[in-house]
Amino acid sequence: MAPPREPLIFHASRPGRGATDQWPREPGGAISIPEGLLRSRPPALPEVSELDAVRHFTRLSQLNFSVDTHFYPLGSCTMKYNPKACNALAMLPAFLARHPLAPESRGQGVLACLHELQGMLGEVTGMQAVALGPMAGAQGEFAGVAMILAHHRARGEFARREIIVPEAAHGTNPATARLCGAVVREIPVGADGDVDLEALRAAVGAGTAGIMLTNPSTLGVFERRILQVAEIVHAAGGLLYYDGANLNAIVGRVRPADMGFDVVHVNLHKTFSTPHGGGGPGAGAIGVAETLAPYLPIPIVGREGERYRWLTERDLPLSIGRLSAFMGNVGVLLRAYVYMRLLGREGLSRVAEHAALNANYLLARLVRAGFEAAYPGRRASHELIVTLRREAREQRVTAMDFAKRLLDYGMHAPTTYFPLLVPECLLIEPTETESKETLDAFVAAMVSIEREAREDPERVRRAPHTLPVRRLDDVRAAKRLDLAWTPDGRTADPPR
Amino acid sequence: MAPPREPLIFHASRPGRGATDQWPREPGGAISIPEGLLRSRPPALPEVSELDAVRHFTRLSQLNFSVDTHFYPLGSCTMKYNPKACNALAMLPAFLARHPLAPESRGQGVLACLHELQGMLGEVTGMQAVALGPMAGAQGEFAGVAMILAHHRARGEFARREIIVPEAAHGTNPATARLCGAVVREIPVGADGDVDLEALRAAVGAGTAGIMLTNPSTLGVFERRILQVAEIVHAAGGLLYYDGANLNAIVGRVRPADMGFDVVHVNLHKTFSTPHGGGGPGAGAIGVAETLAPYLPIPIVGREGERYRWLTERDLPLSIGRLSAFMGNVGVLLRAYVYMRLLGREGLSRVAEHAALNANYLLARLVRAGFEAAYPGRRASHELIVTLRREAREQRVTAMDFAKRLLDYGMHAPTTYFPLLVPECLLIEPTETESKETLDAFVAAMVSIEREAREDPERVRRAPHTLPVRRLDDVRAAKRLDLAWTPDGRTADPPR
Amino acid sequence: MAFIPHTAADVEAMLAVIGARSIEQLFEEIPPDLRSRPLAGIPQALNEMEITRLMSRRAATDRVALSFLGAGAYEHHIPAAVWALATRGEFYSSYTPYQAEASQGTLQATYEFQSMIASLTGMQVANASLYDGASALAEALLMAARIRRRPESRRVLVPRAVHPHYRAVARCITSHQGLRLEEVAYDAATGRTLVEALEPYDGEDLAAVAIQQPNFFGVLEDVDGLAEWAGRRGIPLVAIVNPISLALLRPPGEWLAGADVVVGEGQPLGIPLSSGGPYLGFMATRLEHVRQMPGRIAGRTLDLAGDEGFTLTLQAREQHIRRDRATSNICTNQGLMVTAATVYLSLMGPQGLRRVAESCHVRAGELVSALTGIPGVRAAFTGPRFHEAVLQLDRPVEPVLAALERRDILGGLDLAADYPELGHALLVCATETKTRSDIEDFAAALGAVLEARTAA
Amino acid sequence: MAFIPHTAADVEAMLAVIGARSIEQLFEEIPPDLRSRPLAGIPQALNEMEITRLMSRRAATDRVALSFLGAGAYEHHIPAAVWALATRGEFYSSYTPYQAEASQGTLQATYEFQSMIASLTGMQVANASLYDGASALAEALLMAARIRRRPESRRVLVPRAVHPHYRAVARCITSHQGLRLEEVAYDAATGRTLVEALEPYDGEDLAAVAIQQPNFFGVLEDVDGLAEWAGRRGIPLVAIVNPISLALLRPPGEWLAGADVVVGEGQPLGIPLSSGGPYLGFMATRLEHVRQMPGRIAGRTLDLAGDEGFTLTLQAREQHIRRDRATSNICTNQGLMVTAATVYLSLMGPQGLRRVAESCHVRAGELVSALTGIPGVRAAFTGPRFHEAVLQLDRPVEPVLAALERRDILGGLDLAADYPELGHALLVCATETKTRSDIEDFAAALGAVLEARTAA
Numbered sequence A, B: 001m002a003p004p005r006e007p008l009i010f011h012a013s014r015p016g017r018g019a020t021d022q023w024p025r026e027p028g029g030a031i032s033i034p035e036g037l038l039r040s041r042p043p044a045l046p047e048v049s050e051l052d053a054v055r056h057f058t059r060l061s062q063l064n065f066s067v068d069t070h071f072y073p074l075g076s077c078t079m080k081y082n083p084k085a086c087n088a089l090a091m092l093p094a095f096l097a098r099h100p101l102a103p104e105s106r107g108q109g110v111l112a113c114l115h116e117l118q119g120m121l122g123e124v125t126g127m128q129a130v131a132l133g134p135m136a137g138a139q140g141e142f143a144g145v146a147m148i149l150a151h152h153r154a155r156g157e158f159a160r161r162e163i164i165v166p167e168a169a170h171g172t173n174p175a176t177a178r179l180c181g182a183v184v185r186e187i188p189v190g191a192d193g194d195v196d197l198e199a200l201r202a203a204v205g206a207g208t209a210g211i212m213l214t215n216p217s218t219l220g221v222f223e224r225r226i227l228q229v230a231e232i233v234h235a236a237g238g239l240l241y242y243d244g245a246n247l248n249a250i251v252g253r254v255r256p257a258d259m260g261f262d263v264v265h266v267n268l269h270k271t272f273s274t275p276h277g278g279g280g281p282g283a284g285a286i287g288v289a290e291t292l293a294p295y296l297p298i299p300i301v302g303r304e305g306e307r308y309r310w311l312t313e314r315d316l317p318l319s320i321g322r323l324s325a326f327m328g329n330v331g332v333l334l335r336a337y338v339y340m341r342l343l344g345r346e347g348l349s350r351v352a353e354h355a356a357l358n359a360n361y362l363l364a365r366l367v368r369a370g371f372e373a374a375y376p377g378r379r380a381s382h383e384l385i386v387t388l389r390r391e392a393r394e395q396r397v398t399a400m401d402f403a404k405r406l407l408d409y410g411m412h413a414p415t416t417y418f419p420l421l422v423p424e425c426l427l428i429e430p431t432e433t434e435s436k437e438t439l440d441a442f443v444a445a446m447v448s449i450e451r452e453a454r455e456d457p458e459r460v461r462r463a464p465h466t467l468p469v470r471r472l473d474d475v476r477a478a479k480r481l482d483l484a485w486t487p488d489g490r491t492a493d494p495p496r
Numbered sequence C, D: 001m002a003f004i005p006h007t008a009a010d011v012e013a014m015l016a017v018i019g020a021r022s023i024e025q026l027f028e029e030i031p032p033d034l035r036s037r038p039l040a041g042i043p044q045a046l047n048e049m050e051i052t053r054l055m056s057r058r059a060a061t062d063r064v065a066l067s068f069l070g071a072g073a074y075e076h077h078i079p080a081a082v083w084a085l086a087t088r089g090e091f092y093s094s095y096t097p098y099q100a101e102a103s104q105g106t107l108q109a110t111y112e113f114q115s116m117i118a119s120l121t122g123m124q125v126a127n128a129s130l131y132d133g134a135s136a137l138a139e140a141l142l143m144a145a146r147i148r149r150r151p152e153s154r155r156v157l158v159p160r161a162v163h164p165h166y167r168a169v170a171r172c173i174t175s176h177q178g179l180r181l182e183e184v185a186y187d188a189a190t191g192r193t194l195v196e197a198l199e200p201y202d203g204e205d206l207a208a209v210a211i212q213q214p215n216f217f218g219v220l221e222d223v224d225g226l227a228e229w230a231g232r233r234g235i236p237l238v239a240i241v242n243p244i245s246l247a248l249l250r251p252p253g254e255w256l257a258g259a260d261v262v263v264g265e266g267q268p269l270g271i272p273l274s275s276g277g278p279y280l281g282f283m284a285t286r287l288e289h290v291r292q293m294p295g296r297i298a299g300r301t302l303d304l305a306g307d308e309g310f311t312l313t314l315q316a317r318e319q320h321i322r323r324d325r326a327t328s329n330i331c332t333n334q335g336l337m338v339t340a341a342t343v344y345l346s347l348m349g350p351q352g353l354r355r356v357a358e359s360c361h362v363r364a365g366e367l368v369s370a371l372t373g374i375p376g377v378r379a380a381f382t383g384p385r386f387h388e389a390v391l392q393l394d395r396p397v398e399p400v401l402a403a404l405e406r407r408d409i410l411g412g413l414d415l416a417a418d419y420p421e422l423g424h425a426l427l428v429c430a431t432e433t434k435t436r437s438d439i440e441d442f443a444a445a446l447g448a449v450l451e452a453r454t455a456a
């Protein structure tokens, strides 16, 4: 239904046109700014009517796949249903209108929600203290590693600058460690998907600051010897960081603190269902054990009797500091708060159960249908990996080809080529909010594509066929850079 | 992008599934209703998750053409842009939560808006008094005709029971007259689109209650001898009813009262841009000259000093009565109020100008492109009619075929086969909110279809080709009635 | 200019194509002396920022209270998804689905709505909406009279226990067709319409009998008895029902003699109170009567390729085809409300809707207990109730309501004007939105108000 | 179970396929002693009706006031269309556009956003957002240090007139890379950062110089002088700008020596204040530096059929490819805010945005005039302003603000903690949302408060 393409909004622009009801009146006063500081040419923003803009963005939206329109089993991303109530309630006018520097007396409502959210996340992770400021998982990781380093420094252990990460780790883990000035040490993972304990033992030492792990790992399996991992790292004087991106697999079933982790971030935009918004915003709340609590990033919401207030440097002099101009992504936090209250104690413990049920069901059915599990014999966590290396070898139809062809079947593709460890992999995360019927339809599509791969491989290799664009040339995109439209028709030049 | 079809929601239903967060808790009390009054089998509502429902209706929505996504030049319907602000402000929580029987002290905000809206509609129509209750144009017509009849009855003129309508009138006019117990007398329209004055003179008499007219007429031209029409009818003792569906053509340029009309309804969902919502709701506010004011339908908003209050039977003992349980479509009225305030005095007088500019431009371009104007030599009003009788004769490609093929070009079709008077007609109403570029694209599409009609008529006759469904069989729909899904798989049977 | 995209250059170019010197010239067919002066009475334009501020201020003055008002409009929980979906531009800004191929979204939703209403009411077919419950009653009576096929039958029995505004609307709309509404008394003890009250009309020439279940007092009628009375005599029966109650109550299609036409107010199905509208009149009937039904109907059919799709059907009943012989003059209906109600019913499902109905009923029972525990307050009727009840106070209701309002409680509807025979009567309602503590708060406030005034 | 669609029959059938007896068994790889006890600290579930009531009540306690707060977060008119569009499910519930073909909506909107930001800032390329303005500054300093290509250069000049929270965030994030932020003083008379204040650093090994325009005090810096100073010395220049001001002010790309990296807070572009977030950090740079830029970038390319389409590009800079050698660790960004800002900028266009900027400026001027007309209130600085200003009172600010708050006015930000050297300093702001009468109300209230306290 959506037109195959939508022209750039700039093409609808006509000099003098505009959504004039959105403009303030002529200010009726002089501009007292020195001439030399003023702009000479107006910016090249589109001049369009309100209808032009509404029609343009409505049509653009229809070009997207989304949870609201399609099954979206993107592994490591937890694309579950985002309840409409969470959005509606976070967008109540009084919440939206509140200035971040407004007095606390005019924010007891929102502060109460944030304070309770801190408590609920503490309960879910088993951690002693929680800070909500980090604006995504990666910023939560930054805060966590920075706190680990601050902890070592406070004890005079300046040499502890190594962060161990398993090779399967998400890219943000090593990138964060490096951003924190740490040295990254990768350790291998065994054929069963668990960390190679020997390698870990060999890696730890006096330089060890800590280890970053997610459990279940990005391989879709639970690290069974997690207590031994913790013991090894702790014995070496290091701390354990839990990458909470996979918390959906265990929420209400196991707590990171009980596994021996000292610090954890939680992607609220995954487990707690705040929307991904086509790339963000998220929230990467962070929880810590007692020892790290003094280092938490500010601000935090404190409670004194019946009043809530912001805790800042004054209250937390050892804090690693401030990660955002104000209080991170409050609107996202409110959505997570509403979600957790809607699920409550009972509901939260059903999430992981049904996420696991869906993943294991999908795994079982795909294996029966002839697909190869990357970690046969292992239970899937909330996600699972199949490897299409046989298909790639025999039919020269790759995981990417399967992914693109799935789009034609009206389903978003799973994550491809991550984790890098598994060749031709599809990392599939159905989430607990999808029904058995949807999973069955996915299996049917995979089986059908497998048959196509044998009978008409070119059809799969050239997929998608039914979307507004055919397969896009990524190599060209990176070589002949075109990153911005400009009025003179020339787009950005190729860089040297 | 949208999947070609979406299964019925009933097909997603599974016993025991549900959007449980929407359900109230178990009431915790006994049902004290006699057994015999209770339902034995639950209704066959779907049992689906919230995600199922959201995905279903999101996908369904994408199957629609709409103003927000497509040019929609449906004649007689005034499909202009519906500003988002009108919706957002009418849906402010306090407005939505207000019970219709809440005390006036808790409704001064909404009453103030309605009172001002009455005044603004009076200004635009030139009428003395306005009532906002009618819930659509047709109900406004009912109120108007009922008032005309009440007026005659009050003067003892019980014999005045004939309502004259030109043959080109909208179907609601004769249907309304009949609903009011009046006798409908059709009069012909001349070749130039104006009412046949001789026929009118012949029609009026002692039985004449009034005439229902829209001006410009449904033929897209302005009735030039409107003052003579008024004189003839008034002289015969009848009153003039103005069908305000075409008010967009003249708002701010001519007032129905000045043309001699005694009563007018205004389709707020046309001229004042409240949305059509896929069929409604609308609002058919009604304005009257002094003589008819005592008969207005209740309630009306009155003002006493600084307070607003409802006027009811007690205030208006001669009122024709009540047309809705409460106050008609208040939410629609608020949208119209916001729209009128946004346009203001200046903006409102530009509406008709640019609606006329767009219509006349389209007419000029279509005629130059070889299409036949139904009323050559006449100015278009806010809409225009082309007749495709030549195309129908020569290529056997009908107005309906053109209409369906336009859908493939990404534009909604104009109104077809109305007015019935003009063979193979397309009644085209671009509205003032569309840009020249959009009109040019429409002409290009028409020209292209004309060429197709010559070169590949079957392609046009079998259009549309790119929509979620192919051309639908209306005859079958009426013959083999299938009006409701039922659980046993049988749908409604063919009637005797 | 707000919402007008034309640049000066556009206007010039377009006039050139038209061959006109000015926009003014496009209006040359209008007699010059008719052309209006500026719209002096319309205020100058506000921009969106200004109107937003104005409307927000006005909304703030209409602040929300704890409300026990019902009487035909009911406060229910509305899932956030309902309006998030219904206000999507593709639903919101589309027209009546005349071009079926380009309107499958609206048409399919309508077909699903019809299916749900048919099942709820126990009937075979439903239409795509009428304006509201009251006007739907008027249409139903006219339809019943057509079904009756006796043009001379013009008398219609409508119990006094039917919503007074519904009766007023039905009178206003049907009187022009010569229908005469005759009031059937209710039983002063139970609040029910007794079959005995119909007996005087035995043998009379009636066009229809209407029954409201639950009736205006919240009392459940003996629908089988009343329906049977009409059925035996071949008089079409019109049922007026609350759709929420149908999750619990036997639907009109299953009354001892099934109803011929069922109508009601769809507002409780996810539609905000909104000072009275837009609401949603629904109507269902038996398949045999479908050609007498007013309003649009969506049907399922096949397309050129033999696949299923949806279209408006039986249009020959409607004004745009049949003109003065149409079943009604209705054209624009309450389309968007249909979409909203369909989403609501999909989210609630049979279990959820039943839970809503049960909660309403149980809370209302608790409300009556709590209030009648206050000295000076008693229940007016003994008949079984759904979620409303008439109470009688020991003094005039109006000042009591005013005092409650000052405590931010809307205590119900004063029946003095409509039912003077009931004395100091107050109609109260509780839905699933009321908690036990809300009810206690109301009872405490009412107790305090009555005591204060007694003392004073 | 909320949001879990499984029926008992589904669970049974699925377990059978898996070959497991129970769901519990799916967790068998987890050491049994780790499995949690029930989440005792989490309250029981609320249904949507209950949480709606709770949140509405909480929102009501945070009631809105007439606010003159700015300081990095600004109250602007937000067209209703912005969030009506941005919250459409297809934007709201989609992921980062990794599957480009299924994400053309988000990708094209992002490309349009990048184009608009590039044009506003006068740069060639922009990214698809960073978290917020403050963290964007941190990223910009790190990027500048990379551009500098002298690993030993670790000192960064950041004027004291830069937002204190931005400096704090930059310090927190960049210190781990060894960057040292050195504070450049402002001129006490004008509130500007003087070129002379940079002179002491002449010849020193600097990694970057940052300039905020307008600065935290609302004062306009001599950007040409400062930029030239850095440019001459080959030191990368980081500009921090308010995007609204760029409709009026010369963009960093056109400063005498153009900026190398431009960052800012995109919140003023249609994003609600929302107690601090989610906001929108933006970043633009010169094409030559694009490979050093952090964050996602959308690019235009061709598809198999040779038609244009959009995709994420230059991903080799990013953590998911380059891991510990990435330009940043950022992954999830502020995508939906990008969509909102793009809609906002499309609706305002160059003229509308200029009108906003002018209104802010003129209203702020009127505000300063009105307030400095009150005895005991004077302007702290003489430098030219955009839409904020520092005032000095004759007594401590805090109790004055508290008194104003009781009159429903948020009178600005007390600078006592961050700038003790300014005495009783108050930062005030006016945007296009303030009317002359709002300003009069504020002045009257402030006058009354000061008088009352003087009298007392």
Ligand SMILES: Cc1ncc(COP(=O)(O)O)c(C=O)c1O
Residues within 6 Å of the ligand: A076, A077, A136, A137, A138, A139, A170, A172, A173, A214, A218, A243, A245, A246, A267, A282, A283, A284, D330, D331, D332
């Ligand atoms: C395993 C893992 N870790 C960390 C992250 C980073 O989280 P964010 O994208 O919120 O920065 C992600 C998400 O993409 C992830 O999947």
Ligand SMILES: Cc1ncc(COP(=O)(O)O)c(C=O)c1O
Residues within 6 Å of the ligand: B076, B077, B136, B137, B138, B139, B170, B172, B173, B214, B218, B243, B245, B246, B267, B282, B283, B284, C330, C331, C332
């Ligand atoms: C000319 C004309 N008159 C009357 C009407 C009836 O208005 P409504 O659909 O609001 O009942 C219409 C609208 O369809 C119309 O076009």
